[in-house]
Each structure stands twice: as structure tokens, then as C-alpha cells.
Amino acid sequence: MPGRRGTWARLGLMAGPVVFFAVFFGYPVAAIVGRGLHEDGRWQWGRFGEVLGDPDILRVLWFTVWQAAASTALTLAVALPGAWVFARLDFPGKRLLRAVVTVPFVLPTVVAGSAFLALAGRGGVLDEWFGVRLDTSVWAILLAHVFFNYAVVVRTVGGFWAQLDPRQEEAARMLGAGRLAAWRRVTLPALAPSLGAAALIVYLFTFTSFGVIQVLGGPRYATLEVEIYRQTEALLQLPTAAVLTLVQFAAVAVLLAVHARSVRRRESALRLVPAEQTAHRPAGAGQWTVLAGVLTVVALLLVAPLAVLVQRAFQGPDGWSLAWFRALGRESASGTFAVPPVEAIGNSLSYAAAATGIALLIGVSAAAALTLPGSRRGTGRAARAGRLVRGFDALLMLPLGTSAVTVGFGFLIALDEPPLDLRSSWILVPLAQALVGVPFVIRTMVPVLRSVDVRLREAAAVLGASPLRAWREVDLPLVRRAVLVSAGFAFAVSLGEFGATVFIARPDAPTLPVAVARMLGRAGEAHYGQAMALSTILMLVCAGVLLALERVRTPGQGEF
Amino acid sequence: MLQLEDVTVRFGGHTTALEGVSLRVADGEIVCVLGPSGSGKSTLLRVVAGLQDADAGRVLLAGRDLAGVPAHKRGVGLMFQDHQLFPQRDVAGNVAFGLRMHGSGRAETEGRVAELLRLVGLPDAGHRAVAALSGGEQQRVALARALAPRPRLLMLDEPLGQLDRGLRERLVVELRALFHRLGTTALAVTHDHGEAFALADRVVIMREGRIAQAGGPLEVWQRPADAFVARFLGFDNLVPATVRGERAETAWGTVPVPAGTPQGERLLLVRPHGVRLRPAGEGLECTVEARTFRGGDGSTVTVLLRPRQGPALEAACTLREAPGEGSGAWVDFDPREVVALPPQDVPAAG
Numbered sequence: 001m002p003g004r005r006g007t008w009a010r011l012g013l014m015a016g017p018v019v020f021f022a023v024f025f026g027y028p029v030a031a032i033v034g035r036g037l038h039e040d041g042r043w044q045w046g047r048f049g050e051v052l053g054d055p056d057i058l059r060v061l062w063f064t065v066w067q068a069a070a071s072t073a074l075t076l077a078v079a080l081p082g083a084w085v086f087a088r089l090d091f092p093g094k095r096l097l098r099a100v101v102t103v104p105f106v107l108p109t110v111v112a113g114s115a116f117l118a119l120a121g122r123g124g125v126l127d128e129w130f131g132v133r134l135d136t137s138v139w140a141i142l143l144a145h146v147f148f149n150y151a152v153v154v155r156t157v158g159g160f161w162a163q164l165d166p167r168q169e170e171a172a173r174m175l176g177a178g179r180l181a182a183w184r185r186v187t188l189p190a191l192a193p194s195l196g197a198a199a200l201i202v203y204l205f206t207f208t209s210f211g212v213i214q215v216l217g218g219p220r221y222a223t224l225e226v227e228i229y230r231q232t233e234a235l236l237q238l239p240t241a242a243v244l245t246l247v248q249f250a251a252v253a254v255l256l257a258v259h260a261r262s263v264r265r266r267e268s269a270l271r272l273v274p275a276e277q278t279a280h281r282p283a284g285a286g287q288w289t290v291l292a293g294v295l296t297v298v299a300l301l302l303v304a305p306l307a308v309l310v311q312r313a314f315q316g317p318d319g320w321s322l323a324w325f326r327a328l329g330r331e332s333a334s335g336t337f338a339v340p341p342v343e344a345i346g347n348s349l350s351y352a353a354a355a356t357g358i359a360l361l362i363g364v365s366a367a368a369a370l371t372l373p374g375s376r377r378g379t380g381r382a383a384r385a386g387r388l389v390r391g392f393d394a395l396l397m398l399p400l401g402t403s404a405v406t407v408g409f410g411f412l413i414a415l416d417e418p419p420l421d422l423r424s425s426w427i428l429v430p431l432a433q434a435l436v437g438v439p440f441v442i443r444t445m446v447p448v449l450r451s452v453d454v455r456l457r458e459a460a461a462v463l464g465a466s467p468l469r470a471w472r473e474v475d476l477p478l479v480r481r482a483v484l485v486s487a488g489f490a491f492a493v494s495l496g497e498f499g500a501t502v503f504i505a506r507p508d509a510p511t512l513p514v515a516v517a518r519m520l521g522r523a524g525e526a527h528y529g530q531a532m533a534l535s536t537i538l539m540l541v542c543a544g545v546l547l548a549l550e551r552v553r554t555p556g557q558g559e560f
Numbered sequence: 561m562l563q564l565e566d567v568t569v570r571f572g573g574h575t576t577a578l579e580g581v582s583l584r585v586a587d588g589e590i591v592c593v594l595g596p597s598g599s600g601k602s603t604l605l606r607v608v609a610g611l612q613d614a615d616a617g618r619v620l621l622a623g624r625d626l627a628g629v630p631a632h633k634r635g636v637g638l639m640f641q642d643h644q645l646f647p648q649r650d651v652a653g654n655v656a657f658g659l660r661m662h663g664s665g666r667a668e669t670e671g672r673v674a675e676l677l678r679l680v681g682l683p684d685a686g687h688r689a690v691a692a693l694s695g696g697e698q699q700r701v702a703l704a705r706a707l708a709p710r711p712r713l714l715m716l717d718e719p720l721g722q723l724d725r726g727l728r729e730r731l732v733v734e735l736r737a738l739f740h741r742l743g744t745t746a747l748a749v750t751h752d753h754g755e756a757f758a759l760a761d762r763v764v765i766m767r768e769g770r771i772a773q774a775g776g777p778l779e780v781w782q783r784p785a786d787a788f789v790a791r792f793l794g795f796d797n798l799v800p801a802t803v804r805g806e807r808a809e810t811a812w813g814t815v816p817v818p819a820g821t822p823q824g825e826r827l828l829l830v831r832p833h834g835v836r837l838r839p840a841g842e843g844l845e846c847t848v849e850a851r852t853f854r855g856g857d858g859s860t861v862t863v864l865l866r867p868r869q870g871p872a873l874e875a876a877c878t879l880r881e882a883p884g885e886g887s888g889a890w891v892d893f894d895p896r897e898v899v900a901l902p903p904q905d906v907p908a909a910g
Contacts, residue, residue, distance in 0.1 A: 458611050459644040461631035464661035464709055470632070473657070477648040 009467060013369035014392055017362045021395060024431050028410025035413065036242020051243040064207060064223040067138065071145035071206040072199055078146050078297060079153035085294045086154055087161035090279040103542050104302050105151035108498045108513030109211025111535040114520065115305035116144045117215060118312060125308055140216045147301055149202040159485060160194040160447060166278050197443050210405060210499050224248050229405045245406050306539060313532035324529035339508055341530065344515040345537060348495055351511060355433035355494035356487055363441025363486065366396050368471060371449040396442050404499025407432055412503045432500040437490035444486035448479045492542055512538040561587045561745045562713055567617035569603055577603040579769040585747055590739055592760030593749040596792065600769040601749035605715045609638045622712060637711030641718045643702040645690040651701050652686035658709035676704040696727045716748040720755055732758045753793050757781065765789050786901055790829050797873055801828035803900055811870030812844050816895040826900040832862060834897020835875035843892035846873065848883050865889060
């Protein structure tokens, strides 16, 4: 509805997310900054100069920026053919492959780092067979980032690509465009918003990369995130960490502003078609070659490290055995945990389920607020509403680019005292995980919601549906698939979340990644083996979730 | 039933889509708004539906001012230009949508859906996917969906626009019969005057956001209000004239006019059927510039003539008597097919 009512509806939808972010993001971050920069009753602004004048910190900054750019470019280059294969080709095992591709994304970063180390590090498989080691170069880090983010590109770009009408490209061909020109002039511009979204997510992830760098970076390579962690945990330099947090904030804000600008130029209502109508069997040598190439990349880059991981899990002290799995059911003699490690599975699942619920509630209402009719173009009130919406959009993206370490640490120091004492509350962990999951939900929902034809909503309104009802009846069924995809993302991200959870998970209720990290932190073959076993379980749980997700996808037409 | 009073809509403060439009639609009447694209006719429907706010003026439905009443509470139906069927629902789901929104029970809904699908001639299509329907079937489903909640007023935006000609001609007859049988009050917009004349009890012709003429189809056809309406209806034989008695002096020479024609400076319209071919040497001498075979029962041919003086002339004749391209022709005029229009805004020949 045009006019005042629309504005109120938007504000109502925004209220939940805004309050959520203010309390569980703004407040903890403010607490960190306050503790770091406010001392002796006044603000210590001079610390900025001190910290940023340090050549070591400058090196960290430079490395953070360029490795993120390189990782993003490499991921896009490697994953775009994959996105095309998933969008346009139909082949046996596609569903399984899609899940396989997504598993790395949800693995705890530390475990994936270890898997890469086992594959390409000292004494790793490549080292044993070919004498090749990558852990001494930046390539291990870049490849691990591709490993993680391959799924981001395949799922966000590929999922959207599948719904683009192939006849658009055919129309361009009939107008005299070559195959490549048609793709470049018709498909690529249509893909641009999802490509931009994917690139932004990959850049932010790699910009704030933590676990991978911890394991593979060694003493030579450190990102801002690792540095913040080092300053808080190892050196107890809270002020330095606070400055770095602010620097990271500023960088993320700039990135998001750039993204928002480019989105404004690219927005367009596209005609989407059901994804299942656009895929076909591979035809011709070219398409088979691309498919084979994509499968090879997936096998080498995504499956091989996981295979090594599983192999290590089943390789007991005396050859193949289930020894490490059996050990998980026992309370650790060394006192690593207060409970048998196997309980981490149940903890992780229930935390992740709660986090998914919260993330969906917040994310879907935010996405709806962002895409309400009238949120674009216009003058006067509409323009003000547009600015409001864009600011809101950027706000929602902030947690994505802010370090999980900051969030966890902020929760720890801000939510442990009145007015908000959640220290002993079960909900603390799901709240932190939801915070990390919300941007995924929004990024997945907004492009699809935007492409719903306004006139379908009008048709519903004329037939007697209130705006809310029209949204539920028209938008929701059309975007059910996007809702499921984002729910899956939120769930998986929550399952694998490590940086924040490690700060706030109670010792008697560890999550899987926290348990894995603690295992890895202890010396000895037994701990390493159990960590691999737990990681394998986590991987299987994720694969199971994702397979289920693939199965409950919108069955298509004829659904009442 | 429906009454519009001086409705004005401006887009972005400067472009005016509707300018002081006043219109009445009586109970059970079928009114067709006719105009070229961009004349504001779709905006008119959107204002009545509540999808577009009017900047000035009032819209009354059954005597009640609709200002501030949101679209879903207006109780009007709208059939969209390209149907806008809900792709994720089957045919029955689409038809049932409005009933569900109005809270009718399951049994009642099912009964009504079946009734409507019979009415539009698709009794067994309930479980079909809308994507699998042909254009004509989609149109029928859209009609059933719009009719299902028993709207007080049914509006149709280019209802037959995307269908092929034969289907369109058949459906327009069906629609009119159906609306009269159901007593539906209908407001349709179209750019096709054939469709409008076949469907409507009354025709409203719009030009740049204003009503150019309103009246019965026959009345509008016979007596276009001005040059714009005449040209829009496909009449291009227009010439400035001075009427004295039953004769008019024009660039084509003297043209006979019907008795009672207003006197003085006029714009004269001669329908193509009123341009009669004569034996060589009698009447106005012309050269045949083009001939277009129109088919139809009368094997009609339209001949474009370039008279020795004055603007081009279009004549309708049978195939047998049609002269060949490039040859000479002589014509005179049938006063029964001559109409005098107001003299203002004499358009450039074209």
C-alpha cells in the first residue's frame, strides 16, 4: 500500500530487528570499546595513533586486505563454473553433490584448517606422495578460503541463476549476439546483484578469517581478527584490541556502503521461472568438459581434505578402528570436559535450532521491511523512506563483517551483569549464533523477495487480502525455497560457529566446534584422533541437514 | 453503482495521468474505457481498485466515499492485463483465493469454485497448474477468480489483450452475455475499439487523462465528438469545411451533408464507405496510391486515394470494383456517411 500505512508497516517490521541488534550487537560492542578506550574517567583517543603507527599492525592490515581480495577473486573464478553447472545442468547425483559442496562452508574453521594441514602441510598427503607443501606459502590460506566459500557462490549465484529465464539469452542470440556476448550482456547483468552479494560475503568472511589463519598462517600471516584475538586472549591488551575492532568496523562500514551504492544501481525486477524448468542434461563436448572440470575441482579442493579428515578419524593407534569414537562417550581422564564429549552433539543441535528460529524471525521480518513496496525510488517521503531502508540494510550486514571474536567477547563482558544478566542462561549461545546467521537469511531473502511481481500482491489485495495476508499468501509461497535455503544456512552457520561461541559456551555444555577446538588444543594423538572423530560427526550432521533441505525444496507447481 | 467526481492523478508531481475525470457506471451496466496507451485508462482502474491514490476528486461506490478504504476492503474485482494468476497455486487454488480471503468455509468455497469453473467452461481444470494453461484458459481462470468473491463492481484491464483474434472475438461475445446474465456491473479498459463496441453498453473515450467522449457504442461510432476520437476510431478522411445548407465547401470540392448539419466552419468527416467510386470523369479526380485487401464477408478493399487537391482519402469498396494501384479514379460522397465535427484543433493530415 502506498502512503502512511506502508511506512508504519515498515517501521513495525524494522522494530524487531533494530531492537535485537541494538541489545545483542550494539550494546556488547559499545561495552568493549568503552572498556578499551575509556580509562581514568576520560577517552584515550591517542591510542589510535599509537596502535596504527605500529609497523606490525600495519603489516597485519595490509595482509588482511589483500588476502581477502585474492581469496574472493579466486573463489569467484573457481566457483562460477560450478554455479552454472548447478543452475543449468541436470545430472545424476546433483543433489548429493550440492550438499557435498556446502559441507565445507559449515565446518568449524579450525577443523577445516587442520584438514588442509593434513592434506597439504608437513607430513600431509601431498607431502608424502609428491613432496609438495603449501603451508609455508599463502596458497594454503587462499585455497582453504576457496574451500570454505565455494558454496557461497554456488548457492547464492547458482540458486538465482537457476531461476533466470534461459529464453532471455535465446532472445539475445536471435538479435545477433554470440554465445559469449549473450551471456555477458543479458545473463551477467541479471546475475550481478547475486554475484555482488556473494562476492561481498566472501570478502567479508575472508577479511575476518580467523580459524584458517590460526592454523595455516603460522607466525608469518595474521589477519585483523587473529590479531584482535591475540591481543585480548594472549596479551590481554584490551585497548589495542578495541582500536583494532574499531578499525575493522570502519573497514566493514566502507565495504557495505560501496555495496549499497552498487545495489542501488543494479536493482531490477527480473522475471523468475521455476528452477526445475531451466536445467537440462549436458549436451555437447563443451558442457561435458565444464561438468568434468567442476567435478574435478570439487574432488580435489573440497572432497580430498574431508576424506583425509575422515581417514584420520578412523585411523586408531593400531590401524583402522573406532577407538576415537568410543572414547567420545567417556569422560575425559585429563579433565578436558566436565561431561562426555558426545554430549556436544545434542548441545550443538538444540543451540542451532534455537538460533535458526531467532535468525529466521529477525531476518525474514527485516527482509520484508527492506522489500516492502515503495522502498525504492521516488521523491519526498519516499526518498526519505529509501534512505531509511538503506541505512537499515547496512546495519543488518554489520555483524557479518564484524569479528565473531568481538561478538563473543562483547557478550561475555556486557551480558553478565544487570540490566541484562544472561550469563547462566541457555539462550546466550543461540543469540550469538543467530546474530551471525541473520545476515545470511537477509541476503538470501532480499533478492528473491524483490523479484516478486508487485502486481501479484495487487491481485491479492483486490481479492480481499490485507497487506500482511497478501505477503503471506503471495510472497511467502513464492519464496518458500529461499526461506528454506536461508534456514539451512542459518542452521549450518550456527552449528559451525566458533569464534563467538568459544567465549560463551558453558564448560559443561560445549558445542561440537568448541569441543573440537579444545581437543586440538591438547597435545597427544588421542586428543587429535577424538577431534577428528567429532569433526567427522559434525560433518555428517551437516551433510544430513543439507540433504534433508535439498529434499524439502518447493515441490513446484500444483501445490495448494 | 460507481461514481467518479473530478478525479485527478499526477505522477511525480508533474506528469498528469488523470485530469478531472468524472464518470458514472449504473448498476448492471457494462462501461468500456477506450483510449490509446498512456491515456490514463489503467490508472483509472487502479484508482477505483485502491491501488493508486487520487490526488484530487472522489470515488464513490454505491454512494460511499472510498477515500481511505484500502484495496482489500473495497469489494471490487479487478482482472489484470496479463491475468497475474498465482503461479504456485493450481486453478482451483486461484479461484478460491478471494473466497478464502473473505473467510468462506471449505464446503462453500469448493462449491463456488466448481460453479465458477463450469461458468467459464473449464469444469475439470481445478487441479491443473496455471503454467500449463493456454492464454484463453488463463483468461477464463482470471475471470473466474475475479468473479468468485461476488464483487460489487468488476473491472477488467485489457481483458482480451493477449489473445489471438478469433478467440478474442468469441470471448468478447461470451463475456457480454455472461455479464448480462449475472447482472454484473463491469468497467473495462481496452485500446481496441472493436472489443469495446462489442462488449460495452456505454463507451468512454479517453485522451491524455481526460474524457474525450462518452456515449453508447453506436452513438460514438456515428458521431465522434472531435477529430481525435474520429482518428482513434480509425477515420482519417478529415477536411476543414464551410457548411451552408446541405452543402459543404472543402478542399475536395463541394461535399453534400445531411439535413440539420450545423452551419459554418466545421471539420468534415467522411467514412470510407461514403467515398463512392464513379465512372471516369464524374466527381473528384484522384490517383490510387495503395490498396489493401481486408478480407471479410464483403471482400472489402480499402483504397488510399490522392485527390487532385486536398488531403488523402480512404475509400472502402468491394474487391470487384477496386481500381488498381497507380490508376486514376473518380469519386463522389454519400451524405449519409458524412459527419460535421467541431472546427477546433484541426489536425495535420497524416
